[in-house]
Amino acid sequence: xxxxxLRQLDVHELGPLLDEEARLWQEELHWDxxxxxxxxxxxxxxxxxxxxxxxxxxxxxxxxxxxxxxHKGMLGGLFVSPRFEQLVVGRRLLGDVVETLKGTPxxxxxxxxxxxxxxxxDGVLAAQGFRLFPRQFMLFDLSGFDPExxxxxxxxxxxxxxxxxxxxxxxxxxxxxxxxxxGAINDQYRSRTGAMKFLKNIVVLPxxxxxxxxxxxxxxxxxSDHLVGxxxxxxxxxxxxxxxxxxxLPGHQGHGMGKRLMLASMDALKKMRGTELSLTVTSSNVGxxxxxxxxxxxxxxxxxxxxxxx
Numbered sequence: 502x503x504x505x506x507l508r509q510l511d512v513h514e515l516g517p518l519l520d521e522e523a524r525l526w527q528e529e530l531h532w533d534x535x536x537x538x539x540x541x542x543x544x545x546x547x548x549x550x551x552x553x554x555x556x557x558x559x560x561x562x563x564x565x566x567x568x569x570x571x572h573k574g575m576l577g578g579l580f581v582s583p584r585f586e587q588l589v590v591g592r593r594l595l596g597d598v599v600e601t602l603k604g605t606p607x608x609x610x611x612x613x614x615x616x617x618x619x620x621x622x623d624g625v626l627a628a629q630g631f632r633l634f635p636r637q638f639m640l641f642d643l644s645g646f647d648p649e650x651x652x653x654x655x656x657x658x659x660x661x662x663x664x665x666x667x668x669x670x671x672x673x674x675x676x677x678x679x680x681x682x683x684g685a686i687n688d689q690y691r692s693r694t695g696a697m698k699f700l701k702n703i704v705v706l707p708x709x710x711x712x713x714x715x716x717x718x719x720x721x722x723x724x725s726d727h728l729v730g731x732x733x734x735x736x737x738x739x740x741x742x743x744x745x746x747x748x749x750l751p752g753h754q755g756h757g758m759g760k761r762l763m764l765a766s767m768d769a770l771k772k773m774r775g776t777e778l779s780l781t782v783t784s785s786n787v788g789x790x791x792x793x794x795x796x797x798x799x800x801x802x803x804x805x806x807x808x809x810x811x
Contacts, residue, residue, distance in 0.1 A: 502590065504597055507552040507566060512542045515554065518561050522580045525618045530638060530801060531777055533738035536707050541566070541578075553597050555581070555590045563587075565594040567602055573688065574602035576613035579622070587620035595625045599809070609811035610688065616804050623805050631807035634686050635784040639798040643771050643778060646797075650764045653720065654756065657729060659765060662717035666728065667704070670719065671696035673728040677748040682783050686806045703733060703745045710735035710743055716769040718762060720749075729753050732762040734769075740776035742766075747780075747789075760792055767796075 507515075519538050526534035544550035544566075552566030563581030567574055579595055581587045595615075602611050613626060614636070627633060653659055674696040678684035689695030702708035716734035721727060730749035737743045744766065749758045770778055780798070782789050783806070 502562070502593065503556050504553045504593065505556055507545070507550045507554055507564060508548045510545065510554055510561065512545045515545060515561055515564065516542075518564065518580070518582060521582055522618075525583075526616075527738070529618065530616070531640065531738060531741050531779065532710075532743075533741075536710065540707065552577075553594055555594055557585065563590045563594055565598045567598050569602070569605060569608060572607060572609045574605060574608040574611040576602075576611070576615060579615050580618065581620075583619045588622075591620055591622045592625050595622050596629070599626075599629050603809070611807075611809040611811075612687065613807040614686075614804070615807075616802070623807075626805070626807040629809065631809045632685075634682065634806040634808070636781055636804055636806055637784055637790065637800045638781050638802040638804065639779065639793055640801050641767070641778045641793075641796065641798045643767065643775050646767060646771050648764045648768045648771070650768055651757070651761055653758065653761060656723055657720055658723045659718050659720050659762070662704075662714050662719060662731075662733065664704075666719050666726075666731075667697065667700055669721075669726055669728045670731055671700055673731060673750065674699065674746070674748060677750060680751075682785055686783065686808060703735060709745050710737035713742060713770075713773075715773060716742055716766045716775075718765050718769075720758060720762060730758050730762055732766045734766050734778075737779070740774065742770045742775050742778045744778065744780040759789075760796070763792070763796060 523534045523538055526532045550566050554561045554564040562585040565579035566577045568577050576598060581590045602608050623633060671693050674690055675693050678690035684690045689699040704712045713734050713736050718732050719728050720730040733746040734742045735745050747759055767778060
């Protein structure tokens with residue numbers, strides 16, 4: 502096995518491996534990953550995808566890529582074909598990507614969320630000094646769903662997402678995650694600027710499927726534009742939605758508002774003939790996990806988020 506710079510390969514060479522990865526996303530997570538792979542292919546075409554591919558007999562068996570944004574390095578993805586020794590190849594790829602990021606002068610933080618299809622690489626991240634946060638990928642079957650969405654507290658109003666909510670929603674995210682475990686995993690949550698980047702990635706750009714306005718809601722005070730909560734949803738496959746964000750201001754938590762927002766989103770998807778809804782949650786966020794389990798979500802896959810603090 503040898504590693505080569507991804508910028509030496511083109512779409513034709515990496516294509517079969519990407520197709521294999523798309524099949525596993527569809528089979529195991531019910532996610533049409535082709536939109537994300539189309540973006541990867543564009544970077545391959547322009548010879549600007551930073552990372553490495555593992556080669557055996559002239560064929561790629563796995564690849565990993567990364568992005569550097571100001572002070573932070575992010576592992577954008579890592580995949581090894583199940584037809585090869587996943588742990589051996591994955592260790593080598595992940596180790597080289599991490600070492601490259603650590604050697605990049607401006608990088609003082611590295612974030613990684615790798616969805617495993619086969620061998621787990623948690624040990625590699627731990628050995629590299631990453632703090633690990635167990636997470637869950639959960640799925641809900643909408644086929645038998647017939648909700649009764651309870652009313653919200655008087656003085657609050659629920660309405661569909663609109664682009665005018667961007668700044669208020671960024672403020673909501675920053676305030677919600679200031680002292681939250683997810684703020685330790687994703688540092689974008691901890692500033693207005695970062696929260697705005699996160700929102701643009703899921704609302705404007707295809708960072709997580711196709712954003713769906715009809716299944717995305719904000720909860721605001723009737724007398725102002727101040728947001729109390731939100732649920733944002735994207736479509737990641739035909740009939741399959743994905744909750745990209747659910748948050749409620751700390752001072753308003755514990756009153757069932759998160760549940761009502763989720764029910765509103767699920768009801769909207771059902772009316773749109775949606776069949777399933779998925780989401781990810783940090784396992785130590787016990788209240789959220791219990792909420793999703795009570796609603797009927799089941800865990801399809803467990804994975805980890807890793808953070809190297811520099």
